[in-house]
Amino acid sequence: MIPLERKPRIGFFSFTCCEGCQLMFLSCEEELPGILEHIEIVNFREAMTERSEDYEIAFVEGSISRKEEIPKLKRIRDTARVVVAFGACSSTGGINALKNRFPMDELKRLVYGKKSPVDTIPVVPIDSIIPVDVYIHGCPVPEKELLRVLKDLLLGKTPRIPNYPVCTDCKMAGNICVFEKGMGCVGPVTRGGCDAICVSYGCVCWGCRGVVDDPNISAHRGTLRKYGLTEEDILRSFSLYGSGYEKKRPEHKD
Amino acid sequence: MALDMKRRDLNIRIEELTRVEGHGNVVVDVSRGRVKEARFEVVESPRFFEVMLRGRRYDEAQHIMSRICGICAVSHTSASLKAIESAMGMSISRRSTLLRKLAMCGEMIQSHILHIHFLAIPDLVNAGSIIPLIKTHPEIARAGLHVKKIANDICRVVAGRHIHPISLFPGGVVHTPEKDELRNLKRHLQGLFEHLDLTVEFLLDHPFPSYTRPREFISLKMRGEYGIYNGEPFSSMGYPLNTTTYTKRIKEFVVPYSTAKKARSKAGGFMVGALARLNNNVRNLRARAKKALSRLKIKIPSYNPFMNNHAQLVECFHFTEEALCIIDTLLDMELKDEPPAKPRGYGRGIGIVEAPRGILYHEYRINRDGIIEDVNCIIPTAQNQIPIEEDLRGFVETILDRPREEVRWLIEVLVRAYDPCISCSTHMMDVTFV
Ligand code: SF4
Numbered sequence: 001m002i003p004l005e006r007k008p009r010i011g012f013f014s015f016t017c018c019e020g021c022q023l024m025f026l027s028c029e030e031e032l033p034g035i036l037e038h039i040e041i042v043n044f045r046e047a048m049t050e051r052s053e054d055y056e057i058a059f060v061e062g063s064i065s066r067k068e069e070i071p072k073l074k075r076i077r078d079t080a081r082v083v084v085a086f087g088a089c090s091s092t093g094g095i096n097a098l099k100n101r102f103p104m105d106e107l108k109r110l111v112y113g114k115k116s117p118v119d120t121i122p123v124v125p126i127d128s129i130i131p132v133d134v135y136i137h138g139c140p141v142p143e144k145e146l147l148r149v150l151k152d153l154l155l156g157k158t159p160r161i162p163n164y165p166v167c168t169d170c171k172m173a174g175n176i177c178v179f180e181k182g183m184g185c186v187g188p189v190t191r192g193g194c195d196a197i198c199v200s201y202g203c204v205c206w207g208c209r210g211v212v213d214d215p216n217i218s219a220h221r222g223t224l225r226k227y228g229l230t231e232e233d234i235l236r237s238f239s240l241y242g243s244g245y246e247k248k249r250p251e252h253k254d
Numbered sequence: 255m256a257l258d259m260k261r262r263d264l265n266i267r268i269e270e271l272t273r274v275e276g277h278g279n280v281v282v283d284v285s286r287g288r289v290k291e292a293r294f295e296v297v298e299s300p301r302f303f304e305v306m307l308r309g310r311r312y313d314e315a316q317h318i319m320s321r322i323c324g325i326c327a328v329s330h331t332s333a334s335l336k337a338i339e340s341a342m343g344m345s346i347s348r349r350s351t352l353l354r355k356l357a358m359c360g361e362m363i364q365s366h367i368l369h370i371h372f373l374a375i376p377d378l379v380n381a382g383s384i385i386p387l388i389k390t391h392p393e394i395a396r397a398g399l400h401v402k403k404i405a406n407d408i409c410r411v412v413a414g415r416h417i418h419p420i421s422l423f424p425g426g427v428v429h430t431p432e433k434d435e436l437r438n439l440k441r442h443l444q445g446l447f448e449h450l451d452l453t454v455e456f457l458l459d460h461p462f463p464s465y466t467r468p469r470e471f472i473s474l475k476m477r478g479e480y481g482i483y484n485g486e487p488f489s490s491m492g493y494p495l496n497t498t499t500y501t502k503r504i505k506e507f508v509v510p511y512s513t514a515k516k517a518r519s520k521a522g523g524f525m526v527g528a529l530a531r532l533n534n535n536v537r538n539l540r541a542r543a544k545k546a547l548s549r550l551k552i553k554i555p556s557y558n559p560f561m562n563n564h565a566q567l568v569e570c571f572h573f574t575e576e577a578l579c580i581i582d583t584l585l586d587m588e589l590k591d592e593p594p595a596k597p598r599g600y601g602r603g604i605g606i607v608e609a610p611r612g613i614l615y616h617e618y619r620i621n622r623d624g625i626i627e628d629v630n631c632i633i634p635t636a637q638n639q640i641p642i643e644e645d646l647r648g649f650v651e652t653i654l655d656r657p658r659e660e661v662r663w664l665i666e667v668l669v670r671a672y673d674p675c676i677s678c679s680t681h682m683m684d685v686t687f688v
């Protein structure tokens with residue numbers, strides 16, 4: 001995707017989030033020294049003092065939840081050749097979008113009291129504000145996928161985003177389907193690529209990687225009915241990460 | 255060329271402090287040799303977790319609250335689970351308690367090493383990050399990377415991953431590690447001590463600045479163990495404190511320049527975190543940690559905030575030994591999957607644990623349908639805001655003979671010693687229990 005003459009310069013930027021996806025990068029302990037042979041990190045507030053406004057690839061973590069974040073995000077878009085939406089917060093709104101269930105005025109009143117000057121707007125993923133080139137989904141992003149995307153970008157290839165349901169991963173992992181145990185799961189319509197790790201570790205898929213491009217919802221409804229679960233249960237799971245069957249996003253103009 | 259300390263005017267403003275978790279600024283104003291203003295401003299975007307949780311089901315709470323912070327996700331999950339379980343009358347098995355404690359040991363070590371090696375040590379060798387150290391000080395950089403990896407593996411084996419653990423669930427732990435995985439972990443953990451020893455040597459060769467100011471320390475305390483999952487809150491000032499009276503004794507208040515609340519005890523500002531735990535619980539340290547304590551020449555009680563770095567290293571020894579003990583106990587037990595305990599009631603519940611950066615408080619009100627109605631949390635960095643500012647005042651007045659750039663740098667080193675976790679600190683601002 002980007003033929004590069006010099007060592008590619010990469011910036012990590014963080015908006016409203018838990019910074020877990022950046023930490024995921026720092027957690028590639030074995031690969032880090034090798035990766036650093038091939039790239040130059042020029043902006044990573046959490047881990048380094050130096051900053052530079054000259055970079056080709058921007059990994060953007062976090063969602064947009066304050067007006068003042070919008071111009072900062074646009075500046076990153078203007079500088080970088082490739083913008084990567086890094087993690088659920090940035091790709092779907094993530095957990096942060098749970099606050100959108102409440103009117104902003106009520107939120108501020110509930111949390112800061114009447115005289116709060118805090119600026120908060122409904123949470124949106126970054127592609128509501130700027131065009132995004134590459135998505136790495138998940139909360140947090142899987143280490144494997146992060147490394148694969150990074151490698152593809154360095155080789156000038158267009159990274160592929162998985163577009164099969166988590167169930168495919170789940171079968172490969174040899175799990176017993178949780179529907180058999182009477183629990184609900186959004187794996188059938190959630191984007192795979194995570195090895196269905198939540199099912200392997202005793203839970204269900206909560207839908208953190210967002211919905212696949214064309215979800216087979218009617219089949220999912222059938223499964224639900226078969227196991228006596230309601231659609232409401234499933235929508236509830238999806239609302240955890242800001243994605244639903246239909247994309248309904250608040251609009252922001254600056 | 256020493257500067258005249260008594261007459262010095264100095265305004266220092268550090269925007270977006272680097273090598274800390276989250277977004278914060280520091281402002282120090284000196285006029286005629288006196289610090290007039292010292293502020294630690296939290297500018298992180300508020301995320302409204304207390305509202306986000308409202309109306310959600312009890313078994314989603316730990317999942318949501320984990321996302322307050324990527325570094326101390328296991329601690330937030332554990333405090334959340336304890337609060338849910340106390341509200342709903344669930345008790346968990348010995349196996350589940352041991353697994354949760356093991357995951358917490360992993361998180362303590364990984365968070366401390368991230369701070370010591372990635373965030374603090376670069377200051378000691380005039381580097382801006384760990385990256386140049388890989389070339390200039392390969393041994394210490396590799397030691398950090400290796401210990402952090404093994405610590406992450408602990409959480410991976412127990413909970414699936416260290417950032418946002420999966421299997422820690424209301425009523426227990428819903429995944430059982432294989433004994434072979436535990437044996438494998440044990441082998442790797444035994445190998446960590448040499449890397450930690452090397453770090454001790456490094457800190458002895460590269461001293462931090464020093465500044466002493468007496469203060470109150472608050473942490474958990476538990477009979478017979480260095481409490482991080484079990485225990486009751488304890489103050490070094492000796493006044494009575496416990497889980498149910500915590501919010502009576504510790505008050506939070508809002509300041510206009512910060513999106514995080516500050517906390518004050520009846521005695522004033524107090525410090526939480528590794529140094530507080532060490533001062534309050536030194537007798538319960540395990541053997542190798544005690545040895546590290548004396549090698550690092552830490553005198554207890556230590557009122558030097560820079561020693562928080564060293565206290566974290568001592569704790570790395572302790573939690574490695576602790577993890578080894580827990581693994582041995584688990585290996586002697588019959589380990590099998592257990593269904594999580596079912597709720598037996600509803601109401602209000604409190605969960606307190608020690609996060610890497612200090613004591614962490616979650617309190618929920620859950621209704622008859624298992625839906626969360628109200629939430630309050632008190633986060634370590636919110637509690638450390640006052641001592642950070644008080645130390646800034648005191649410390650800066652002792653270094654006014656230094657050039658401006660050096661003062662600025664020393665201020666950063668001081669704030670970093672607290673290992674502030676700013677993402678955490680902004681998410682809870684309200685105490686609305688009625
Ligand atoms: S996607 Fe999840 S792990 Fe990543 S920054 Fe957001 S909350 Fe944290």
Ligand code: SF4
Pocket residue numbers: 166167168170171175176177178179185186187188196199204205
């Ligand atoms: S458990 Fe969930 S992800 Fe796995 S096969 Fe069943 S529905 Fe799919």
Ligand code: SF4
Pocket residue numbers: 138139166190191194195196197198199204205206207208209210
């Ligand atoms: S199983 Fe579902 S919730 Fe878990 S990581 Fe995969 S997509 Fe996310």
